Amino acid sequence: MPEKSWIELLMLLAGEGATREEIRISSASLARHFGVSKQTVIRKLGELEERSLISRRVEPRGQFIRITSAGMSALRAMHQELEKILKQEPAKITLTGKVVTGMGEGSYYVGHPGYSEQFKRELGYLPYPGTLDIKLDRASLELKETLMRLPSKQVSGFKTSERTFGPVKIFPSKLKGETGAVVIPNRTHHTDILEIIAPHNLRKAIGLKDGDPVKVEVFL
Template sequence: MMVKDRANFNYFHFLILVHLLSIGGRNNYLEITSGQMSRIINRSQQTASKVLIDLERENLIERVKNNKKFGIRLTEEGYQTLQEIYIMLKKSIDNSKNNKIFFKGKIVTGMGEGAYYMSLEGYKKQFHDKLGYEPYPGTLNVRLEDKHYMISRKDLINQPSIHIEGFKNSDRTFGWVKCYAATIIQDVNINHDSNPVSKNIKEMDVHVLLLERTHHDNSLIEVIGPQSIKEVSNLKNGDTVIIKIKN
């Protein structure tokens, strides 16, 4: 019987099966009380007893009474059920590694800060050494309109990045910058037209920046590239673009 056919199979059933497997319960009868199982699932002893009864009824475990104690082990069906779950989890985890983080937003006019920061030698040399190019002066600013993109923007700091060190000059201290390799392309389906007007659409390799010190909130993404992103990709203010973070 497949996992999907078990309408009553739940998280507590899963925890107990996994625990039994981990301590040798596939091939051996183990003397485990419902009290011990209650601690495994962090529920009452009564709940643990019911879970054990459910598992036995579904032929996922078998219990043999020896005097006042029960010996418990997985049945072959119980072991196969865990194997099915493992295969599904592994496939999902492997597939998730290929799922890129992406954002969608509109290009907006910046405040000119990007051009200033890109011109600072303390950053320029590190960009050249670590990214392999000296960025075009200025950043492309993309305003995120949907909340889930803003949340992803906030969580981006937890992803692997290229770290640009902060530095000091005679005037002030400048913070670190985290760079994320990405691609940017115009969203040609913005008008949901089944026959969009032919345009010179070009995907461009870029880097998304997260700054230690910035006036922007999580609704805005700053992007740099070796050339003018607008010119190379035929973009303008107001265009909707898709930014995909590379793994």
């Protein structure tokens, strides 16, 4: 976590629901997300608390955090700055990489009614139950990291009797003229894989195979 990235930590907490209520979240899980030490996260949380951007209490049951009104103001200011930047820049970015075979989890998550109905509402179509996975090159990986921090459409998380499903960011996209959407789970770990959903099987529609180089237009 870069030295001046307290805003990234604040944004992550907001994504976990800390703007609406007090949430329980461990410093260890935050450290894993950012790929830094637990001590670094504890120090950053202390800085947020000193700035009165969060309220935090630690109990035997865990650590509880909520974003304060000052923290909300900081997030709104960042949002306004991003809007200014995006109005000056092109409304899309291009990511490049190669087609790879995923772990097969996409069909389960995309096809789950809790997600699929929300995707249909947000995108206007019911997505094919699976994702096209792209292994990004180094430059595009950095752009994906930026995408993860930008405002976007989003489907809400939900709970079943078996587990909890987190919220997912959505960015409309095009690949070789085919309409789709880049999906990024809010709780995703930093990875070089880009996942794309579409109304149909993109591999078959475009005739893609593992190793094929592709360019994905992502609309902001």
